[in-house]
Amino acid sequence: MAIYEEQFKYFLKEKRLKYTKERKKIIKAITVIQKHFAAEDIHQQIRKQKSRVSLATVYRTIPLLIDSGLITETLYRGEKVVYEKIYNKPHHDHMVCLSCGKIIEFSNENVEKLQEDICHKHFFIPVEHYLEIKGYCQECRDKLKSKTKNELNS
Amino acid sequence: MAIYEEQFKYFLKEKRLKYTKERKKIIKAITVIQKHFAAEDIHQQIRKQKSRVSLATVYRTIPLLIDSGLITETLYRGEKVVYEKIYNKPHHDHMVCLSCGKIIEFSNENVEKLQEDICHKHFFIPVEHYLEIKGYCQECRDKLKSKTKNELNS
DNA sequence: ATGTAATTGATTATCATTCTCAATTATATT
DNA sequence: AATATAATTGAGAATGATAATCAATTACAT
Ligand SMILES: [Mn+2]
Ligand SMILES: [Mn+2]
Ligand SMILES: [Zn+2]
Ligand SMILES: [Zn+2]
Secondary structure (H helix, E strand, O other): OHHHHHHHHHHHHHOOOOOOHHHHHHHHHHHHOOOOEOHHHHHHHHHHOOOOOOHHHHHHHHHHHHHOOOEEEEEEOOOOEEEEEOOOOOOOEEEEEOOOOOEEEEOOHHHHHHHHHHHHHOOOEEEEEEEEEEEEOHHHHHHHHHHHHHHHHO | OHHHHHHHHHHHHHOOOOOOHHHHHHHHHHHHOOOOEOHHHHHHHHHHOOOOOOHHHHHHHHHHHHHOOOEEEEEEOOOOEEEEEOOOOOOOEEEEEOOOOOEEEEOOHHHHHHHHHHHHHOOOEEEEEEEEEEEEOHHHHHHHHHHHHHHHHO
16 A cells, blocks of 8 residues: 555655655554544554654644545544545445444435536535435444334333 | 524423523524524624623523424534524525635435435435535636636646 | 755644533422 | 422533644755
């Protein structure tokens, strides 16, 4: 996955920014992390590798990672901002389980097309969008049902 | 618009909660506010009416307004949470202009149906969803174009 | 090797939202 | 109407994620 590193190096060179050891540690950490992550998770991942970078630097690096097209903001799960890798990955949206927090990814061409149509109708130029569906996943479905029953009986 | 007040009163009675003057001021403020608003805006609106309620109480009352079906969280515009009235109003989603901040509301039956289909496929029970399209509104389109040109020439 | 602007870590600041707690109040009951 | 009691309030402190400061360090073009 040195492709992330290469991409980032290239981006930094173009912007005449420096490729520091801290930034190197940060992309390395990101290549290891597989799913959705917060700033704090990058910081932790670096610690796992028995290394360290200040949290301030992690926060400062995130906008660079976004601008270079490596990651994007994904969800707004209340408190902290959640990111994910997007380089060479197709766009998708998310379902979030209100019970267990599980994130299910999906992509649907028709939804995307409809959005374009809607924007066109409103003379709006879309840049990005977030479609987040909150609800209950299959596993949590049964728990929910029995809970609802109890509530009805009480 | 005493219907908001009635609805809230009814909700509170059911929950055996008190209908205080503070809560009265808050729904009155909300009936006045027309579009999307934050906690702070409720607080300000009450001040405009030459009255006052502590900001802590405003924050404490918001969950009650949500539970009673009067308002809902609408957008996550970075910093503060934005709400809007939903009682007796149809569901809709939002486009947000990255340049001027304008919010355009839209609703599309097909998008809604597609979402249901997708959830069904994934055995997911949808409860609520947020579809937020960020981009540029018609008015800001020209500004954007000339700006882009300059960037290309430099 | 040098110069310089970019970067870092440590710390402090911000800012929305939540929490604490003593004082007050709405409402049901007498 | 007086009482009892649990809910509510306001003021301020606490929280927690993220941003800003600033002196010391470092990457890198020349
Ligand atoms: Mn994802
Ligand atoms: Mn709206
Ligand atoms: Zn679940
Ligand atoms: Zn605009």
